[in-house]
Every structure is written in structure tokens, then in C-alpha cells.
Amino acid sequence: MTIEFSAEQLRAYFVCGSQDVGNRGLVEILEAGLRAGITAFQFRDKGISRLTATERLQLGQQLHRLCATYQVPFIVDDDVELALALKADGIHVGQRDQQIRQVLAQVAGKMFVGLSCSTPAEVLAANQLSGLAYLGSGPVFPTTSKADADPVIGLPGLTNLVQLAQTPIVAIGGITESQLGKIAETGASGAAVISLLTQSPDMTATVQKMLQAWV
């Protein structure tokens, strides 16, 4: 069963792949996040991931099953083939990934689509597309989780993109607990994080802070 998109799912959006968790288990970390109340999960297995395609597929199946148990959307980063094979609820694509128009056509009616936009020009181009569920914008702050991240846009840059966009925006990049209130004030619909959750000493408390920023 596919989970439909709603903007509330962007509030506590956990992004993670095997490269982000070292020797720890991604399944266990995701389960802790789900128990804590994350509202979306993106399987982003890339960069220094050492998984084979088969291992990635098997891990993705486990992660999707887990998300389904909690009725939380399972979103695949970048890889349309993998997203279709896993019957994901959503796919997230970057500007340098697969062509967005092609992706929208390939997955139409099967899953929702999110697109990374870090400049006003990218947001204006995204406004011309139909069928996009949400935009991911950042990095808002410096991040150590993505080697090839775009330049930092800061809170003013995020505010500008939110004002231009015709679809909900989830902010990403270097987001810490202390910045959540300011992210919410920009009008962004939520925060997408890797390290805030993978490094959290208390996932329940961290997710509560994420959710409360949008109350």
C-alpha cells in the first residue's frame, strides 16, 4: 500500500544510508527513529556506501517494511529503478541526478516526487513542473554529511526560496536542535536531517524537538 504525500510528513524527515551509520545497523537506527516519531524516511545510500546493488535492494525491502509498520512514507533517493523495485512511497531527486521530467513521467501514479532546489532559478523552474510533491532546500548550514554539497544558503536564502516556491519546502543541511525554531519561522514545512538523528543521544527527545518546532 502506498502512503499518500502530505506536507506534515516533512516535519521530522530522516535521511540515512549505510554510509551514515558506520558499523551500526541502519535497521536498528531507523526503528529507533520510527519509535521516536519521525514523519518520513529517505533511503539515501550513496557516496561512500559499500553495498552491492543486491544488498541495497534487500536492505531497502527491510527498511520499507519497517516504515510501513509505522505508516511513515518510505522515500528513495535518486535511483528510479530502486524506487520502483521497492514500490517506494516517494522518490527524491537532485538537480544533478536523473532528469526530473523523465522521473515524473516514469513514476506517475505510483509514488510522489521531491526535488532538491537550492537557488531561486531552480525553484522557479520547479514551479513550472506539475506533479512535484515537495522541494528540498539547502544546505541551510554547513554540513559534513555530503561531500559535494552546494554552497550554504543560510536562513535568508531559505526564506527567499520558501516565498518563491509553490510547493512545500523541507529544509536540509547542518540543521541542529537550536536552529529548528528559526527554520520553522522561514515558512519551511519541516527539517530533513542526517546527523542530528544518527548522532542523537536521545532520539525521542530530538524528534520531539523537531515536531514541536512546527506546533
Ligand code: TZP
Ligand atoms: N543534501 C544537502 S545537505 C545534505 C544533503 C543530503 C546532508 C544533510 O546532512 P546533515 O547531517 O543533516 O547536515
Ligand code: MG
Ligand atoms: Mg509503502
